[in-house]
Amino acid sequence: MIQIFQANKIYTMNAAQPTATHIAVSDGNIVAIGDIEDVKHLSNHVDTSFVDKVLLPGFVEAHSHATEGTFWRHTYCGFFDRADPDGRVWAGLKSVGEIVLRLKKIAAVTSGSLTGWGIDPIYFQNTSFTRHDLDEVSREIPVGLVHASCHIVSVNSKALELLGLLRNGIIHPGIVLGDDGLPNGELRGPEAIALIGPSLGFDYDLLGCDADGLRKFARLCVRKGVTTASDFANPLSDNLVQTMLKTTAEPDYPIRLVSLLRSQELSGEALIQRAKVLKKLSTERLRLGSVKLVADGSIQGFTARLRSGRYFNGAPNGLWYVSKEDLLNAYVYALKYDVQIHAHTNGDQATELVIACIKEALELSCHDNHRFVIQHCQLVDDDLLIKMKQLNISGNFFINHVYYWGDQHAAYTVGPDRAAQMNPCASALRHGLQIAIHSDAPITPLDPLFTAWCATCRETVSGKILGPNECIKVSEALYAITMGAAYTLGLDHEVGSLEVGKRADFAVLEQDPFMRQASFLREVSVWGTVQSGRVFQAQRPT
Numbered sequence: 001m002i003q004i005f006q007a008n009k010i011y012t013m014n015a016a017q018p019t020a021t022h023i024a025v026s027d028g029n030i031v032a033i034g035d036i037e038d039v040k041h042l043s044n045h046v047d048t049s050f051v052d053k054v055l056l057p058g059f060v061e062a063h064s065h066a067t068e069g070t071f072w073r074h075t076y077c078g079f080f081d082r083a084d085p086d087g088r089v090w091a092g093l094k095s096v097g098e099i100v101l102r103l104k105k106i107a108a109v110t111s112g113s114l115t116g117w118g119i120d121p122i123y124f125q126n127t128s129f130t131r132h133d134l135d136e137v138s139r140e141i142p143v144g145l146v147h148a149s150c151h152i153v154s155v156n157s158k159a160l161e162l163l164g165l166l167r168n169g170i171i172h173p174g175i176v177l178g179d180d181g182l183p184n185g186e187l188r189g190p191e192a193i194a195l196i197g198p199s200l201g202f203d204y205d206l207l208g209c210d211a212d213g214l215r216k217f218a219r220l221c222v223r224k225g226v227t228t229a230s231d232f233a234n235p236l237s238d239n240l241v242q243t244m245l246k247t248t249a250e251p252d253y254p255i256r257l258v259s260l261l262r263s264q265e266l267s268g269e270a271l272i273q274r275a276k277v278l279k280k281l282s283t284e285r286l287r288l289g290s291v292k293l294v295a296d297g298s299i300q301g302f303t304a305r306l307r308s309g310r311y312f313n314g315a316p317n318g319l320w321y322v323s324k325e326d327l328l329n330a331y332v333y334a335l336k337y338d339v340q341i342h343a344h345t346n347g348d349q350a351t352e353l354v355i356a357c358i359k360e361a362l363e364l365s366c367h368d369n370h371r372f373v374i375q376h377c378q379l380v381d382d383d384l385l386i387k388m389k390q391l392n393i394s395g396n397f398f399i400n401h402v403y404y405w406g407d408q409h410a411a412y413t414v415g416p417d418r419a420a421q422m423n424p425c426a427s428a429l430r431h432g433l434q435i436a437i438h439s440d441a442p443i444t445p446l447d448p449l450f451t452a453w454c455a456t457c458r459e460t461v462s463g464k465i466l467g468p469n470e471c472i473k474v475s476e477a478l479y480a481i482t483m484g485a486a487y488t489l490g491l492d493h494e495v496g497s498l499e500v501g502k503r504a505d506f507a508v509l510e511q512d513p514f515m516r517q518a519s520f521l522r523e524v525s526v527w528g529t530v531q532s533g534r535v536f537q538a539q540r541p542t
Contacts, residue, residue, distance in 0.1 A: 002026045002043045003533060006036075009512060010055040013483050013497035022046070023055070025504040028532035033498060049535075053527055054512045056478065057498050058227025058505030059448040060485035063342075063375055063396050063438035066231040066257065069217030070210065071117050071442045075106050077145060078118030080404075082445055085216035087223075087539050096124060096133060099145075103137040110141065113200045117146040117442070119154070122300050122408045129154035130178065131166075131185030144200040148443060149298035153187045155196055160185065162199045173319060188303055189319050190264055190294070209240040211247040214257070221255045223538040224447045225507030225526040228486070228495050229255050232342065232375070232440075233262030233292035236278055241288070248285040254529065254536040256285050256505075258489050260292040260342060267326045272333040279339075284532070290340040290490070292375075293330055294321045296350035299378060299413050300405045304347035306379070312415035317349075324353060331361035331372070340371045340490055342396075348379035355387050362391065373488045376440070378422050379414065385424070385431045394488050396436040397423040399454045400444040402467075406460035420467035425455050429476060436485040437477065449513065449524050452477035456518035474518050506530040 003025045010020040012033065024032040024039045032039045036046070072084045077099045080092040093099045099119060107114050114137070121127050134143045134156035142159035146152075160166040160183055168181045174192030178184035187193050221229050234240065236259060248257055261275050271291060279289025296318055297303025302311055303318040310316060327343075334341045345351040354374055362368050374388065376398040388395060401409070402423060410419040421427075428435045437455050439446045455477040458466050465471075472480075486496030495505050510525035528537040 002031065004039050004043050004046045005050055005055070005506075005530070006046050006048050007050045007053050007055045010498060011478075011514065012499060013057050013479060014499045017499070020498075023498060023504070023506075025533040028504055028534075030498060030500050030502050030504050032500060050508055054509040055498070055506045056225075056509065056513075057482040057496055057507065058529055058531060059225045059481050059507050060436075060489065060491070060496060061221070061226045061229040061438060061441070061446055061448060061481075062436040062485035062488045063232050063398070064229050064441040064446055066209065066214055066217045066234070066259070068220060068442040068446060069215070070213030072216065074146075075103060075114070075116040076118050077102060077116040078148060079120060079123045082118075085219045096127060096129070099129075100133065100136050103134075103143065107138040107141065107143065113142045113144070113159075114138065115144045115146065115200045118148050119145050120148040120300060122405065122412060128184070128186060131155060131157045131160060131183070134185060142199050144196060147301060149301045149303075150443060151189065151297040151303050152301045153193050153196060155185045155187065155200070157185070159196060159199055163195055165195070188301070189297060189321060209234060209243055211243060214244065214247045215253070218253060218255045219539060220441075220446055222529050222536045223526060224449070225509065225529055226446065226448060227255055227505035227507070227529050227531040228489070228491065229257055229446075230489060231257055231259035232344075233260040235265055236261050236274075236288070241278065241281060244286055245281065245283065249283065253285060254531050254534070256287065256495070256531070258287040258290070258491070260290045261288075263291060263293045263322070263326075263330065268329040269333045271330060272337050272339050275339045276337055287489075287491070290342060291330065291334065292342045292344065293327060293354075294344040295327065295354055296321055296345060296347050299346050299401075300408060302413065305349040306347045306414070307349045307352065311413050312418075313412045318347060320350075324357065327354065327357040328360055331357050332364055334372075335361055335365040335367050335370060338367070340373075342373045342375050342488075344375045346376050346378050346398075348381070348384065351377050351380055351384055355384060355391065355393065358391055358393060359387075368392070371488070371490050379418065380424060380428075381421065382427065382431070385428055385433065389431045389433055394434040394436070395428050396438055396485075396488050397425055397428070397455075398440055399423045399425060399437045400439050400451055402458045403454050403460060404444055406458075406466040407462050407464065410466065421470070422467070424467070424470045425472045425476075425480070426470045429472065434484060434487050435480055436488045437480045438485070448481040449526070450522045452481055452513075453518065453521035455480065456521060471518075474514060474521065477518075477521070478513060504530060504533040
C-alpha cells in the first residue's frame with residue numbers, strides 16, 4: 001500500500017531537491033517526493049493530516065543514552081526544570097538544602113537504598129556534595145547522588161560503611177578524601193563508581209536495557225522529533241541484547257536505536273570481535289556493531305584531561321579512563337575488522353591522544369576507509385581540527401554545554417578565553433569536518449531543536465553569548481541533527497534526508513524553523529514523528 005502525505009512544506013536536506021509538498025511512502029521507504037504532480041500517479045488518496053505542518057527528516061540524536069528512560073525511577077535532583085517520560089515536569093532544585101529536603105521526603109518512605117541524579121556542585125559555586133550532606137538525608141540507609149555528568153557519584157556514610165570504605169588508608173585516584181583522611185563520599189570515574197553501584201540499587205548493566213526503560217526513552221524521542229537515537233554505551237551482554245531485540249521489535253516501538261558496545265569490560269581484539277558478533281544481530285530497529293571508548297571524564301566535574309595540566313580555578317588535571325596502549329590496540333583491530341569506534345573526549349589532552357592513536361593505527365594498516373568519530377571533543381583548537389580533517393575523523397560536539405555550563409566554564413573550569421572556543425562548530429565546518437551536535441541525554445535533556453538553538457545562538461543561562469564567532473547558521477544546525485548526525489552513525493545511506501530509497505522518517509513540526517530568526521529554534525513545537533511510515537503523535541508535557 002502506498003501512502004501519500006501532504007504537508008505545508010517539506011525540507012528534505014537533499015541539495016538536489018531541497019523542498020517539496022508531497023511525499024509518497026511504501027513499505028516504510030520513500031518512493032516519491034515533490035509536488036502533487038510528482039506523486040499522484042502512485043495513489044488516488046492523499047493523507048492531509050499534516051497539511052498545516054512542516055516536515056523535516058526525522059531527527060537523529062547521535063549521542064544519547066537509553067538510561068534517560070530508566071533514570072526517572074530514581075529521584076531527579078537537577079538544577080533545571082525537566083520533563084520526565086510521562087510528561088510530568090519536575091522543578092529544578094536551586095540549593096543544597098532543597099536537594100536534601102527532596103531526598104529526605106523520599107527517604108521517609110523508603111526502606112531500601114535511595115538514589116538521586118542530576119546534581120552538579122558547580123551550579124552552587126563548586127560546593128561539594130559530601131557524605132556529611134547526605135547523612136542529613138539518612139544515616140540508616142545508603143544514599144547516593146549521581147552527578148549530572150554521570151562521571152561522579154556522591155554517597156553518604158552508610159553507603160561507604162557497607163562497602164568497608166569508611167576508613168583511613170585508602171589510596172585510589174577516584175576516591176576523594178576529606179581533611180580527616182576518610183573518604184568524603186565523592187567517587188570519581190567508572191572504576192570507583194562501580195564499587196558503590198550495587199549497594200544503591202543502581203546497576204549500570206541494567207539501567208539502559210530493560211523493556212520499561214527502553215519504552216520510556218522512546219516516548220521522549222517522539223516528543224522531540226527523534227526517529228533514530230543512539231545508546232552510548234552499553235555492556236550488551238547476551239541477556240541485555242535479547243531484551244533489546246524483543247522490545248524494539250514491538251509493533252508500536254517508535255524509534256531506531258543504535259546501541260554501542262562500551263569498552264569497560266573488554267579491550268583490544270576481544271572488544272572488536274565482540275562488536276562483530278553483535279553486528280550480525282542487528283535489525284531494522286536495533287543497530288549493533290560499533291564501539292565506544294572513553295578517554296577521560298567531564299570538564300564541569302574537573303575529571304577531563306587538559307593539556308594545560310590544571311583548571312582555571314587551580315584544580316588539578318583530571319583522570320585517564322584508558323591507557324594509550326589500549327586505545328591504540330582498539331583502533332588497530334577496528335581497522336583490521338572494519339568496526340566503527342566512537343571515542344569520548346572532553347579535554348584537549350584526551351582528544352590529542354585519541355588523534356595520535358588513530359594516526360598511528362592508520363599508518364600500521366592498509367585500510368583507511370573508517371568512520372571514526374570523536375564524541376564531545378569540546379576543547380579542540382585549529383591544530384586539532386586540522387589533524388582531524390587530515391585523518392577523516394568526524395566530530396560530534398556537545399554544544400548543549402554552552403547553555404548549561406557556559407557561565408561556569410568561563411568562571412571556574414577553563415576560563416573565559418577557552419570557554420568562548422568550546423564546541424567550535426563554525427571552525428569545524430570551516431575546516432571541512434563532518435559534524436553532528438548532541439544532548440548526551442540524560443546529561444542534558446534530549447531535544448535536538450534546543451541543541452540546534454545552542455549551536456546557532458551560543459547563549460548561556462545568564463544570557464551571555466559565549467564565542468559569537470562560533471555560531472553557525474540555522475541550515476547548518478538542522479543539517480547537523482539530521483544528515484550530519486546520520487553520517488557519524490554510519491546511517492546516512494538510510495536516514496538523515498528525505499529522498500527516494502531512504503526510510504520514511506519525518507519530524508512533524510507545528511512551525512517552520514527556517515522562517516524566523518535562529519533564536520526561535522527552541523520555540524518550535526513538535527507534533528510527533530513518522531518512523532518508517534508509521535505515525536506517532538507526541539505525548540504532551542503536563
